[in-house]
Amino acid sequence: MASLRTLLARPWIWSFFGALLVWLATIAFTGGYGGGGMITAALSLAVFTVIVGVGQMFVITLGPGNVDLSLPANIGLASAVAMKVMDGNDAMIAVGLLAALACGMAIGAVNYLLIWALRIPPIIATLSASFVIQSVDISYGRGLQIKPPPGFADFTNWQVFGIPVLAILTVLFTIGAGIVLQRMIYGRSVLAIGQNIRAAWLAGVSVGRTRFLTYMLSGALGGLDGALLAGYFRGANVDIGNEYLLASIAVVVIGGTSVAGGKANVPGVWGAALFLVLLLTMLNTFGVSVGVRLVLTGLIIVGVITAAGGQKALR
Amino acid sequence: TSGKKIAFSNNYAGNSWRQAMLDSYGIVTKKAVADKVVGAADVFTTADKEVPTQAAQVQNLILQGYDAIVINAASPDALNGAIKQACDAGIVVVSFDGIVTEPCAYRVVVDFKDMGKQEVEQMAKFQPKGGNLLEIRGLAGTSIDDAIHAGILEGVAAHPEFKIVGSVTGDWDQTTAQKAVATILPSLPDVVGVVDQGGDGYGAAQAFAAAGKPRPTIIMGNRQDELQWWKEQKEKDGYQTWSASIAPGVSTLAFWVAQQVLDGRTDVPHDLLVPYLAFTQDDFEAALPKIPKGGVASHEYTQEDAVAAIKANIK
Amino acid sequence: MPEASADIIRPDGAEKHFGAVSMDIIRLDGAEKHFGAVRALAGVDFSVRAGECVGLVGHNGAGKSTLMHMVAGTLTPDGGQIAVRGGVEASYSVPRAQQLGIRCVFQELSLCPNLSVAENTRINHASLHGFGWRRKAADLIAAKLDEIFPGHSISASDIVGDLSITSRQMVEVARAFTVTQEPLELVILDEPTSSLDAQTAGQLLAFVRRFIAAGKSCILISHVLGEVLGNADRIVVMRDGKVVAAGQADQFDRDRLVTAMGGAEAREKAAAEIASGKPGPGPLRVRARPPRQQDGNELVARAGEIIGLAGLAGHGQTDLLLAIFAAASRAKTGIEVTAPVALVAGDRQSDGIFPQWSIAENIGIRSLARLRNGLLISPQREAELAELWQRKIGIRTPDMNNNIFSLSGGNQQKALFARALGSDAKIVLMDDPMRGVDIGTKLEVYDLVREEARHGRTFLWYTTETEELDNCDHIYVFKNGRIVANLRRDELTEEKIIQSSFGDAA
Amino acid sequence: MLRSLLPALSLALVLIAIAWLNPRAISYFGFSLMLNLAIPIALATIAQMFVIAGNELDLSIGTFVGFVGCVTATWLKDAPLLGVVILLGSIGVYALLGALIHLRNLPSIVVTLGMSFVWQGLAILILPKPGGKAPDWLLALMAFKPPFIPFPIIAALLIAAVVHFGLMRTSYGVILRGSGGNSAALKRAGWSLLRTKIALFALTGLFGVLSGMALIGITTSADANIGNGYTLLSIAGVILGGGEFVGGRVSPIGAVIGALTLALAASPLLTFMHIPPDWQVAANGAILIIVLAARVLISRRER
Numbered sequence A: 001m002a003s004l005r006t007l008l009a010r011p012w013i014w015s016f017f018g019a020l021l022v023w024l025a026t027i028a029f030t031g032g033y034g035g036g037g038m039i040t041a042a043l044s045l046a047v048f049t050v051i052v053g054v055g056q057m058f059v060i061t062l063g064p065g066n067v068d069l070s071l072p073a074n075i076g077l078a079s080a081v082a083m084k085v086m087d088g089n090d091a092m093i094a095v096g097l098l099a100a101l102a103c104g105m106a107i108g109a110v111n112y113l114l115i116w117a118l119r120i121p122p123i124i125a126t127l128s129a130s131f132v133i134q135s136v137d138i139s140y141g142r143g144l145q146i147k148p149p150p151g152f153a154d155f156t157n158w159q160v161f162g163i164p165v166l167a168i169l170t171v172l173f174t175i176g177a178g179i180v181l182q183r184m185i186y187g188r189s190v191l192a193i194g195q196n197i198r199a200a201w202l203a204g205v206s207v208g209r210t211r212f213l214t215y216m217l218s219g220a221l222g223g224l225d226g227a228l229l230a231g232y233f234r235g236a237n238v239d240i241g242n243e244y245l246l247a248s249i250a251v252v253v254i255g256g257t258s259v260a261g262g263k264a265n266v267p268g269v270w271g272a273a274l275f276l277v278l279l280l281t282m283l284n285t286f287g288v289s290v291g292v293r294l295v296l297t298g299l300i301i302v303g304v305i306t307a308a309g310g311q312k313a314l315r
Numbered sequence B: 001t002s003g004k005k006i007a008f009s010n011n012y013a014g015n016s017w018r019q020a021m022l023d024s025y026g027i028v029t030k031k032a033v034a035d036k037v038v039g040a041a042d043v044f045t046t047a048d049k050e051v052p053t054q055a056a057q058v059q060n061l062i063l064q065g066y067d068a069i070v071i072n073a074a075s076p077d078a079l080n081g082a083i084k085q086a087c088d089a090g091i092v093v094v095s096f097d098g099i100v101t102e103p104c105a106y107r108v109v110v111d112f113k114d115m116g117k118q119e120v121e122q123m124a125k126f127q128p129k130g131g132n133l134l135e136i137r138g139l140a141g142t143s144i145d146d147a148i149h150a151g152i153l154e155g156v157a158a159h160p161e162f163k164i165v166g167s168v169t170g171d172w173d174q175t176t177a178q179k180a181v182a183t184i185l186p187s188l189p190d191v192v193g194v195v196d197q198g199g200d201g202y203g204a205a206q207a208f209a210a211a212g213k214p215r216p217t218i219i220m221g222n223r224q225d226e227l228q229w230w231k232e233q234k235e236k237d238g239y240q241t242w243s244a245s246i247a248p249g250v251s252t253l254a255f256w257v258a259q260q261v262l263d264g265r266t267d268v269p270h271d272l273l274v275p276y277l278a279f280t281q282d283d284f285e286a287a288l289p290k291i292p293k294g295g296v297a298s299h300e301y302t303q304e305d306a307v308a309a310i311k312a313n314i315k
Numbered sequence C: 001m002p003e004a005s006a007d008i009i010r011p012d013g014a015e016k017h018f019g020a021v022s023m024d025i026i027r028l029d030g031a032e033k034h035f036g037a038v039r040a041l042a043g044v045d046f047s048v049r050a051g052e053c054v055g056l057v058g059h060n061g062a063g064k065s066t067l068m069h070m071v072a073g074t075l076t077p078d079g080g081q082i083a084v085r086g087g088v089e090a091s092y093s094v095p096r097a098q099q100l101g102i103r104c105v106f107q108e109l110s111l112c113p114n115l116s117v118a119e120n121t122r123i124n125h126a127s128l129h130g131f132g133w134r135r136k137a138a139d140l141i142a143a144k145l146d147e148i149f150p151g152h153s154i155s156a157s158d159i160v161g162d163l164s165i166t167s168r169q170m171v172e173v174a175r176a177f178t179v180t181q182e183p184l185e186l187v188i189l190d191e192p193t194s195s196l197d198a199q200t201a202g203q204l205l206a207f208v209r210r211f212i213a214a215g216k217s218c219i220l221i222s223h224v225l226g227e228v229l230g231n232a233d234r235i236v237v238m239r240d241g242k243v244v245a246a247g248q249a250d251q252f253d254r255d256r257l258v259t260a261m262g263g264a265e266a267r268e269k270a271a272a273e274i275a276s277g278k279p280g281p282g283p284l285r286v287r288a289r290p291p292r293q294q295d296g297n298e299l300v301a302r303a304g305e306i307i308g309l310a311g312l313a314g315h316g317q318t319d320l321l322l323a324i325f326a327a328a329s330r331a332k333t334g335i336e337v338t339a340p341v342a343l344v345a346g347d348r349q350s351d352g353i354f355p356q357w358s359i360a361e362n363i364g365i366r367s368l369a370r371l372r373n374g375l376l377i378s379p380q381r382e383a384e385l386a387e388l389w390q391r392k393i394g395i396r397t398p399d400m401n402n403n404i405f406s407l408s409g410g411n412q413q414k415a416l417f418a419r420a421l422g423s424d425a426k427i428v429l430m431d432d433p434m435r436g437v438d439i440g441t442k443l444e445v446y447d448l449v450r451e452e453a454r455h456g457r458t459f460l461w462y463t464t465e466t467e468e469l470d471n472c473d474h475i476y477v478f479k480n481g482r483i484v485a486n487l488r489r490d491e492l493t494e495e496k497i498i499q500s501s502f503g504d505a506a
Numbered sequence D: 001m002l003r004s005l006l007p008a009l010s011l012a013l014v015l016i017a018i019a020w021l022n023p024r025a026i027s028y029f030g031f032s033l034m035l036n037l038a039i040p041i042a043l044a045t046i047a048q049m050f051v052i053a054g055n056e057l058d059l060s061i062g063t064f065v066g067f068v069g070c071v072t073a074t075w076l077k078d079a080p081l082l083g084v085v086i087l088l089g090s091i092g093v094y095a096l097l098g099a100l101i102h103l104r105n106l107p108s109i110v111v112t113l114g115m116s117f118v119w120q121g122l123a124i125l126i127l128p129k130p131g132g133k134a135p136d137w138l139l140a141l142m143a144f145k146p147p148f149i150p151f152p153i154i155a156a157l158l159i160a161a162v163v164h165f166g167l168m169r170t171s172y173g174v175i176l177r178g179s180g181g182n183s184a185a186l187k188r189a190g191w192s193l194l195r196t197k198i199a200l201f202a203l204t205g206l207f208g209v210l211s212g213m214a215l216i217g218i219t220t221s222a223d224a225n226i227g228n229g230y231t232l233l234s235i236a237g238v239i240l241g242g243g244e245f246v247g248g249r250v251s252p253i254g255a256v257i258g259a260l261t262l263a264l265a266a267s268p269l270l271t272f273m274h275i276p277p278d279w280q281v282a283a284n285g286a287i288l289i290i291v292l293a294a295r296v297l298i299s300r301r302e303r
């Protein structure tokens, strides 16, 4: 009983609650048909949101105004870089992944350079950067769909007993991210900066380095995600990351991370990502029209967050 | 018309169809400028498929003093204000693909409704027994999506052996389409065919494979990867389907129409119907090698084609 | 405390005394308040009469501020009764308190930093509206500032966020005393002098005396017992959520107050004895010259020294501390720092506290590298560090894993001390760090500072309380961002400091 | 002092660049054309500014503008009374959201993210395919050609002046901004935070409605996706205009200038520069970066 209460007090539980509810509603509609397949599909698709969501979470935790709007463009460019480097050749998979990571990190570094050297607010800096990246991508990839090597494509879709291996790896990754956040100096620094950047500086936190690393991390995860997406969706293209602009922010905030900064929530990212995919599944399964689907999506998001409620203000 | 300047207003460049459109346009107009048929033919692209941005772009082209504007519009109606201003300034406006409804402009129209209807007609050839269909729709709230959808509904009405059991929104984006199909598949009964709006076929095929569902007949959209996949399936077990889409090169037809109007032709009808580009089981393999890897099938028009098309449309 | 019980409020409530106590402006009977497991108020009886100044003292976390929140209507008691001028109030609230002429200057500053001084005045005076309200508000607050703090340099159009913490406190006080349509009967001052220097604090207290003489009432909370003893008509002593003593001010003296509060007894003489056994000067730790310094004066601190920074508030002391802090991580011309630095912030809300974190996490942040076990921070070591310092400087809380905001103001400040002293820093910068710290704790912290200095730590200590300078080996007096006097401990007198602070030495 | 002039400086910079690239644009006709689409952006930016003043963020303003556009082009024309009721009702929905966010202490960013789907869905339901027509009076208003000074400039001045007066000079405006600066202080002074939140959200709704109507007045007919880009534009406009995400520090004049700068930098400047198609999008970003970087050089010198 008491443990149930502490569980309910955790902000992330609500996103899992929402996911479960939506899933139950769907299988109630189909009479139990396809329930397992839905979870498999949800896990495979949620992975991509979770990876960028974690990067976005670290950035948002840096405090108000911090957000990485360059993720979609980053994903698009990295997907093209990865596919071009791999060039359909299984032997080049690792090199391609590294290239995507390097590309993402370079983008993160440029973002922070704009923020730090030119004192541009992060939201505008990353938005401007994303325009430039998009152009680079267009002229580099020419808008063409570049195919992944078969080995890589199969890997992104590899399942063991209906559980995507990529999802298992991502779970391990998020556990690692949780540990970094709570138990490593870097993570604590991020949390401190998010609560009060001046106090953090005065408490000896290396503010500049932490912010730099955070934007790099977000960039790197965007790059990795781009490569994986190109594998799963069988080809890189400029638009491949578009939906992750809103989705990466949505999973972070629905998952219980504070937009005011200084408070992050790793499991919530998973819960929210599954919730969003299963919500799409449910509405697609119900077969409602687009308009109704959008309205319901919105109302359900508002409903879940209202049920969860915010935290009480301190003093 | 050697002194006339023609501008091309485009609102997006990030996919292979748009890239092919720009390529075709570039090839034809460069030659036209070199041959002194027109004075200048400049291309202006905005980023985001946004209506207000393109409206502002058109207004700025007016200020630039162009004689004609060729436009692929983000919205058929919402740009009318800006188009009217252009016409009032004496500028010839020719729209294609994304057409505008403002009466003073010219429209190079593809009969999308017929294309949708044809999809079902063709499906009936490959699946004479009929069965369940999955429909993938395009970007909600746009006129092309609406027209193709209407055509498909008409086709299904004419072929009662077919039933649409699921409908998802693919936003004309392979990633979104594949994701949407993946979420709905687990709960769908067996599907014999997929009708879509072009370009989503490959993503749909991947989603069916990932879910381990039998491969249905998927109507294709003239992209290289779609035709390539079709070829592989055909070689494997004689798979049959049909492919249709508007040719990106229609931009060049619009260019020539603008040139003809500038040349003083007064008999050009404001609505020019041109056929869409379709491939059948017999001719698609011949076309395949000519399409760049990751690109889309196209066709460039000549001045004579334009004259002929105008003639064909004069009633 | 039988001697002091003469005036203790009897717990039998207002109803019986109806006529007799009609002089009471406000009266609380059996007020109780719980915050989770913490019993902040355990049945307190408290009253204020017209024309008196009540001094309220008690250790950090005694419940003073909580009690004042009840009087101001910003917190509702869990139990007990509130009566105003004899009439029991069923639903007491902020608007009701305002109607009755009760105002409060809260311990945590309650100004909007994004608004101007005049606009902040408007926030507390609902009647300031309509045509020309800006002019009216500006005139009112400017007049009040002139009246209370003659010679202040605050303009009504200044944005509060740009003001120093001292000026902000002045604005807040002046705002509370400003009169518009509503009557003004009682002003609560919760540690109003904590960020003021001796000069402005004196101005304020003089004004309070004039205010009382005009028949109004006031509640004065302060940890500087002299202020309370010198200005209050009646003193109420709180301890652990209860009133433990109350009586006319002349019945108390400093020692009796300290004893009643339950603090450290008579340990003040400690300062002198330490000074003797001091080793010679150690290696150089800090050498700094303020940017605006034109002559050869510079600040020099060696290992084991306690250096005082004195002068009127806002004359460059904090700036120099911040510059030294910055120079520790990034070379800066004119400043030399040779060892790790930690800082104890005085403006704890904006410079010190991490509001989302527990007390333990707030203490540990400066020492993360040492709390590691391999790559990971060890929760056990973090807890040990927190507990060590909880014992050492007596942070009052049942659990160091509680949120930092569950602490009273003074205890929050102690946590900031623990953060700096528990770190590996050889140099500790203190930016008027005793704001809101109770007298008992102060004495403990003085001891701690001297002990740490004996072990080789260097302290640079900016303070607005002249008494504290007694703990320093060397004092630099600041004026207009420059060092204008450089006094050894044995040269130190109050007059010298005042003289240099106001003189034309620079 | 100089800091508050920075937004104006950015605008001047962009204008100078435009004048240099295309002198013809600096004319009555040129300004009318270049700036008329900036009016709805300015209104949307003002809308966003109100929620930002209360430390909240509205991720739904773009789709809300689209929704309003669809209502304007359909019901407001065909059944004006119904249209007015719906638009007023939508402002009411905004007010309710403010109340909900305050009472349940919700992160506004999630609530408005959800609402962005709702508005877009409703827009698509109202207008499944583009079309409709703006009411004639609205068309006439937006096509108004006053003597000497182009209408968009007058409109921008008017918007800036009215909102500046309302938010920065009136006594309740102080309370609204104070709720972003220090809500605890406001509460202690006896003000209702519920009421300030409702007021700020209702004002956002009101200006969202004005933005949608102005947009349709210019484009003449509607499209369910027409406003989608306004969410980011409006946030960027507020920040460019010197506003901050927290602390109630906003400036209506700055916001309008920020919106004009964005509108000018994004399109006219770009169109006049003749950049290869591949790099036109990049130029859009580069212009933003340059405009902001120039500000930094100046504000650095000031420190």
Ligand SMILES: Nc1ncnc2c1ncn2[C@@H]1O[C@H](COP(=O)(O)OP(=O)(O)OP(=O)(O)O)[C@@H](O)[C@H]1O
Pocket (backbone or CB within 6 Å): A197, A198, A201, A205, A206, A207, A208, A209, A210, C322, C326, C329, C330
């Ligand atoms: N003098 C100062 N006053 C207040 N805050 C400061 C000051 N100097 C730096 N900061 C804060 O620290 C942030 C970054 O400062 P800086 O670039 O010096 O990083 P850093 O902490 O030295 O990091 P690193 O050690 O990695 O270089 C600034 O944005 C600011 O918020």
Ligand SMILES: Nc1ncnc2c1ncn2[C@@H]1O[C@H](COP(=O)(O)OP(=O)(O)OP(=O)(O)O)[C@@H](O)[C@H]1O
Pocket (backbone or CB within 6 Å): A314, A315, C035, C036, C038, C039, C040, C058, C059, C060, C061, C062, C063, C064, C065, C066, C067, C107, C396, C405, C406, C407, C408, C409, C410, C411, C436, C438
């Ligand atoms: N919001 C709160 N949540 C939890 N505990 C609280 C809260 N406010 C006060 N307390 C607790 O109530 C007790 C009384 O606090 P209060 O602020 O009244 O003390 P105080 O006498 O004003 O101390 P100080 O001199 O340090 O200001 C303390 O133990 C404090 O930790």
Ligand SMILES: [Mg+2]
Pocket (backbone or CB within 6 Å): C064, C065, C066, C107, C190, C408, C409, C410
């Ligand atoms: Mg207190």
Ligand SMILES: [Mg+2]
Pocket (backbone or CB within 6 Å): C193, C194, C195, C196, C197, C435, C464, C465
């Ligand atoms: Mg003091």
